[in-house]
Amino acid sequence: MILRMQCLGCLKRFINKKLIIIKEYSMKEKIKIMKFLTVFIIGAVICYGNIASAKLPENQEAITAGKKVYTRHCWPCHGVDGAGDGPAAEILEPRPRNFVSALFKLRTTTTGNLPIDEDLFKTITNGMPGSAMPAFGTLLNEDERWQVIYYIKTLSDYFADKSLDPYNSKITIGSPPVVTQDVIQKGRTAYEKAECFKCHGDQGKGNGDSASELTDQEGYRLLPRNLTKGWKYRGGTSLTDIYTRFTTGMDGTPMPSFIDNLTDDERWNLAAYVKSLIKERDLTGNMLKGLKVEEELPVDAESPLWELAEALEVPMAGQIIWKPRWLIPSVDTMVVQCLFNDDEIAFKLTYDDRFKDVEHDEGSLLPISDTAYPILQSEDPEFDPHFTLNEYILRDSVAIQFPQNPVEGTEKPHFMWGYGNDPVYLLKWNSDAQEQGNNPVFEMNAKGHKKPPKEQETASQAVGKGIFTDGQWSVVIKRKLVTEEKSDTQFSTGTFIPVSFQAWDGSNSEIGSRMSLSTWNYLILEGTMPISVYIYTAIFVIAAALLEWLFTCRSKKSKE
């Protein structure tokens, strides 16, 4: 701070002096001085810029230092030799990068080429959102990041090959266009021209016709991105990032380069369209406010009544508390709404799911591995949890969970199916039951994780219906506010009722405790406004008006 003040002082004095001097100079000399000053300032700015992004020279010393960084942070996933086979690799999906085969997704070089150092630098700095790769920008300083890049390059023979120098195959990136509705519209045309929908689906939900058959270069399952989920874009969500992805392709994945199929303008338009598909999510709330209506509650998810109800976005994670744990849940966000009237309560759950799975046959369900986490990847071609699915067919389901008994204070049962002495009540919707024309909503109770939730003996009083449209389920579950059944949760207005959500995506081999779930949120049913509120308000308004009247009368009098 003091230094800055001194600097400012100096500058001031300098300018004063200079100005005085300028006065005494002729026009020509003045121009000379100005020229000198301009060059000086521009030079200083360029120097400063260069210092800020100086790339560490690539030498043996840097490589040795890079190895240290690698052995400290990278090898548990990427493996000692960089073949993407570290001890943590088998439970990851997508798999960690194999540096030996050197196929990189995020590049600014044409398809099939190596990435330039700056591409790797960007990936290490920002990480790959939605995967296991964290952003190292906050942990490693710039020098360390360059060092580890130089080390990674020694792990593959390709980088040593001078004829493969990636700097020769760099693409040139122009400046992004101004995004207008017209540009987005043109982008949609390009989306159809390039047949993006074949994998990514008509509305970009990652549910195209060939979505279920895609694999990476090593044959492991790989699903196309749901383009509405910006938080999962591996290479960033700026227009330039998106443009770069389909200009260069994502090597090692089925995502090709469109440099030959689409013109530069078309690719920019397409980037604008893809970006327009992104839906931001707001995960800050934890309160589901029920809206009171007079009408009969709709079982139809498309009823216009739902547009009135406030929505809560609930984050979902894989179930990892008890075995069998689940690391790759399909549902990561659920949008929830609630309506109620004097008699009934209804919930609408909306979430993205690529495939509609409405059949259920547990058949010879594969025994669950005894490891802490299920193995997802294995060198054994016979083993893959997703491609051995033909042994059983699983349905899509969702459940809403409440504490069975009224809660005291903030004490609740555990969000994973409660405890033995503190049970939970679940309203579960099964797609297969709906498909067969039965009541799809089941009332269940659970007393801890050891036993799966048990269906109640009496017939379910709850009803519901799910609608599947273009990669999205909208499920409505409806029940009476108050029931006779002892093991049901009873709903009343004005109290906070803990509520959490669970989802199973059948084609993602989710069943039982292999599911996505949320922690506790609160449900509140706002009662009608007590009449006293209106009375008080009226009294105060009248009092204020009276006061005004008295005041004006008095001032008038005093004036007279």
Next chain:
Amino acid sequence: MKEESTKTKNKYLMAWYFLTIIIFYGVFKFGFPVIWMKIMGRDTLLPTPSTLMAWYMIMVVVCITVYITTSDLKIKCFVSLLVNNKSNSVLQSIIRIVILVIFPLWIGWMTFSSTSSSVASPTELRIQHPTLPQKFESLVNPFRHESEEKQLIAIEEGKILFQQNCRPCHGSKADGEGPWSNTFRLKPANFRDPGTIGTIVENYPVWRIQKGGPGLPDEATPWDSTMPPWEPDFTEDQIWKIIMGEYVTADVSPREPEVLHE
């Protein structure tokens, strides 16, 4: 002459009074968040806290009220707008009616919003580091007596176990920013924060890892914690390895137990 002019000028004194209050309110409510965002170099608006807002507004109201009550003339001018005078212009009459109507409505709105209950989630208090049960107090890390080399091997093994089992939530860097850190209402602990594993003795994590969230006492809200009980999956030795690997991954060291008598 001069007095006459001030008199006419101040005919709208009351209007100016309310306008000033509204302008200041606008600046505090909508201007300050933007200004502070620019000054602090943040990406998001920095809203003025409501208590500070109240203080600002009290100051504003007191200041201009003091100004208005500095002379009898000013008070008269202030009141004059409310009095129905034949000499009043149309504008004055309009302002007069507006003030007379808005004031009771404003009072009514204030009453309504304070009496109709608003919804806010119940406050949940949570003790982050409840007392370590006696059983775990006396545990000793078996690797601390081993040779340097064996300790290093244990740390490396622990790092692997950490990456395999703890990473989804606590993150590759043990900074609590794993891929699922934002999916739970209660965020996973950031071990790089010196206020977490840096402030507890080595035995403490043994308890937390073995018993997990469900093993917490009520004051630490076990129903909100996502921490799995790892006892069925790992031997005590493995847990010690995880702890050693975790401290190294997070770049902090455990607190040394205090010794009462040397």
